[in-house]
Amino acid sequence: MKKKPDTSIQIYKRLSTYVTPHRGLFAISIVGFLIYSSTQPLFAALVQEIIDTLQAKSREKMYYLPLFFSGLVLVRGIGNYFGNYFLAKVSLNVIHALRCEIFNKYTQLPTAHFDANNSGYMISRITHNVGQVAQATTDAVRKVVQEGLTALGLLVYLFYVNWLLSLVFLVVAPLIALLVNYVSKRLRMLSKRIQESIGDMTHITSELVNGHRVVRSYGGEEYEKQRFLESSLYNRRQSLKLTTTGAIHNQIMQLIIALALAFLMYMALFFMEQASVGSFVGYLTAAFLLPRPIRQLSDANSDIQKGIVAAESLFEILDEPGELDEGTxxxxxxxxxxxxxxxxxxxxxxxxxxxxxxxxxxxxxxxxxxxxxxxxxxxxxxxxxxxxxxxxxxxxxxxxxxxxxxxxxxxxxxLALVNQQVTLFNDTIANNIAYGALTTATRSEITTAATDAYAMEFIGKLDKGLDTEIGENGVKLSGGQRQRLALARALLKDAPLxxxxxxxxxxxxxxxxxxxxxxxxxxxxxxxxxxxxxxxxxxxxxxxxxxxxxxxxxxxxxxxxxxxxxxxxxxxxxxxxxxxxxxx
Known part of the structure; x- marks a missing residue:
């Protein structure tokens, strides 16, 4: 029975388990963002104090307010630095762990998996998809925490000054929630298509790089160009749809908030008649500071949806069963x-x-x-x-x-295996012969194996001999030379079969x-x-x-x-x- 797909919350919860070992660093970053976010409503309160001081007979506070402003900027900068720096450390640790885990999983997957799956998609998972997860665990988290706390702080300030007027934000909240839910689903769908198209482009490029001699010999340049063009055009269309969806989403959300603010301003003119000018201006300043963090939260949602789709593709690989090994x-x-x-x-x-x-x-x-x-x-x-x-x-x-x-x-x-399709690595001849479990072999053992495989005949003519770099898959060697190295590797293993x-x-x-x-x-x-x-x-x-x-x-x-x-x-x-x- 096919496994039911995980929900976005389940995927993000699983992703958060990679953060758990670094929770100390994460906590420091949250404290930093908390300090940063708390300064926003304080700036609105500062505006109120400045205006009230200007209207007051006593001007004693005017000597302290500039110092207070400078202190706010300093504290805001420190909070921002700690938040971003320690969150980046957490994120890079998560990305490193994921990349290594995916690569390690590739070494354990059965041969049938490699037969059934496109190499381009497998490569793009480690490169592109992990990068998308990085955005979901850095930029997105930073925006959610930093801007979320900022928006919360501003709302607390607004309700503190005049809770009745501030109820207007509770009216528009359901509209914003419905909009975000619809857009999130569309962003996930488009992100999945984009990831698939990038895997396709990676695969086409890999085939061209590995098979460029065949492509040129058979005049396949135009065919390959057309393949890549179609794949790239598809990626461009999906990326444009993703950008358009995000842009329209932002504008609609901004319009809803603008209408709410216009209504709030209209109501404030009527219901804040008894308030001081400073209180009135401070209230409206906090209200007009609110759209920016909400817009940033909307952008973060886009990054989160991309990251969820990317993480889902990574977890699919990690959940694949490895080679069956029940023998003892x-x-x-x-x-x-x-x-x-x-x-x-x-x-x-x-x-x-x-x-x-x-x-x-x-x-x-x-x-x-x-x-x-x-x-x-x-x-x-x-x-x-x-x-x-x-x-x-x-x-x-x-x-x-x-x-x-x-x-x-x-x-x-x-077992020692020598295939018709020889696999060599971008390393020295000696390291290709003494590969993997054979790395403990001595120089004389390597030389003996190469001699028995009649490989020393050409190795001896090379300037660096066994220390010669042979390029990717032994591209600098002839077919016969490559196969003699593969045979030398098998001879060095000295297996009974x-x-x-x-x-x-x-x-x-x-x-x-x-x-x-x-x-x-x-x-x-x-x-x-x-x-x-x-x-x-x-x-x-x-x-x-x-x-x-x-x-x-x-x-x-x-x-x-x-x-x-x-x-x-x-x-x-x-x-x-x-x-x-x-x-x-």
């Missing part, structure tokens, strides 16, 4: 026996299963090659071993223990020869699952599995399957023929 079994180092029993798997939302009744066993140290047409289920099978997706039907056993029984981190400690998913596809012939020699040496002591299209990678495998439409249609050694003259032999004739120059 841990092994220091597995032997590497891997077995599939009656395994079937279907992706969420897919019409057909990706794998059907998979049964095979790999003994420790054996190499199992998976071949077949693209989309047959080979990558799905190895992804299930890593528990990137949870398997439902059937079993996958590692050393006789179901992989779901393993603690997730411990299971992945037993090695998964090679098209790991040698981008290598030139000479590089592949060296890597094949290194792989043969490495594979002797670990179980290896190989997905490859090159015969040289799989012809020496202990067992070859031909997978077609999610089923194992043939199994056996290279020679056995060639003699069988079935699916593997046909694939061999079409895709696995060696180049003539490789036969020497």
């Amino acid at each position: 079994y841990q092994a220091e180092r597995c032997k590497g026996a891997l077995e599939f029993k009656k395994l079937s798997f279907q992706y969420a939302g897919a019409n057909e299963p990706a794998l059907i009744d998979i049964n095979f066993k790999a003994e420790p140290g054996q190499t199992i090659a998976l071949v077949g047409a693209s989309g047959g289920g080979k990558s799905t099978l190895v992804n299930l071993v890593s528990r990137f997706y949870p398997h439902g039907s059937g079993e996958i056993l590692l050393d006789g223990v179901e992989i779901n029984t393993y603690q997730l981190a411990n299971l992945r400690k037993q 090695l998964i090679l998913d098209e790991a040698t596809s981008a290598l030139d012939t000479e590089s592949e020869r060296y890597i094949q020699a290194a792989l043969q040496k490495v594979m002797r002591n670990r179980t290896t699952l190989v997905i490859a299209h090159r015969l040289s990678t799989i012809e020496n495998a202990d067992m070859i599995l031909v997978i077609d439409h999610g089923r194992i249609v043939e199994r056996g050694s290279h020679e056995e399957l060639i003699k069988k003259n079935g699916a593997y032999a046909r694939l061999h004739q079409m895709q696995f023929k060696e180049h003539p120059e490789k036969n020497d």
Whole structure:
């Protein structure tokens, strides 16, 4: 059953829990704003005193009133500083906590979440949406506290001077409440659209940056320009609607308050006949000071609604369940026996299963090659071993223990994975090889892994060697060089189970020869699952599995399957023929 959306109050309450650890700083800021706000009605009272002193015979107070005015300005400034400074500290702490919590959550989300969600929206949550929450927890709170207390102080002063006349504000209060309620709903709707459009623009930009070579090669510049233009125009329309709504809201509210003040002025002329001139002017001064804090409160409401929508999107992510990890079994180092029993798997939302009744066993140290047409289920099978997706039907056993029984981190400690799509980081070559849990590796261990992967051949030619920065995703390296670094990373991990998913596809012939020699040496002591299209990678495998439409249609050694003259032999004739120059 779908969870009922949280109300604005529930979201803001949850957001306030991030303020709780900093309640001391928050209290100081409130005291500062309280001091600032209390000076507003005192200015009105000062105007009353000045006028009454001018009309009085005795002018003794005239010597003290300028000092009183200067003191008010000083106290107002101190209160304003303390309020803003300490509230900013609270807000920045909240934003830091939220950003880190969202990023940490991203590291825990299952692979299926990344498959189903737009990367642009995920990035904009940490950048734009958190910024919107910042406004709701800084500018908005400052305005609500500072201007709210100011308005309250002025109203107290007005009721103190003449409570009967001041009842006019109670008459317009329901009208203002209805207006604010309607506008709040519209602001939330428009804010959500704007956030979605920013996520869309971020996604389009990310695709252009990452795929600029493809865009230029295929003349996609105009298409990408049009995509971004439409997204930006939509954002502009929604932003304009948001601004228009706020502007009209402000003007209507100002008109209601102006009419109330006009009526108040009219009534004051009749009912304050007995009051002193100073009292009359002071009363009207306080009344005419009132629209400004109310307008500021209206602006704060706009920021609050944006912040609520932004916070809602952040809390949606934080409430997402992380990767399922109910296993408790841990092994220091597995032997590497891997077995599939009656395994079937279907992706969420897919019409057909990706794998059907998979049964095979790999003994420790054996190499199992998976071949077949693209989309047959080979990558799905190895992804299930890593528990990137949870398997439902059937079993996958590692050393006789179901992989779901393993603690997730411990299971992945037993695996080394090299994908066709290599992921490298904007760091040095050494740090890319010794990544994550491998950061404790020594320099000699890194060098050995790079040598075994035939990577030192090109690393040695670089000015800074292993300390060379390789750019985002290794943009400064060739495809073959990047894959050799990924292989070096896997070799350094020295896991008992090695998964090679098209790991040698981008290598030139000479590089592949060296890597094949290194792989043969490495594979002797670990179980290896190989997905490859090159015969040289799989012809020496202990067992070859031909997978077609999610089923194992043939199994056996290279020679056995060639003699069988079935699916593997046909694939061999079409895709696995060696180049003539490789036969020497």
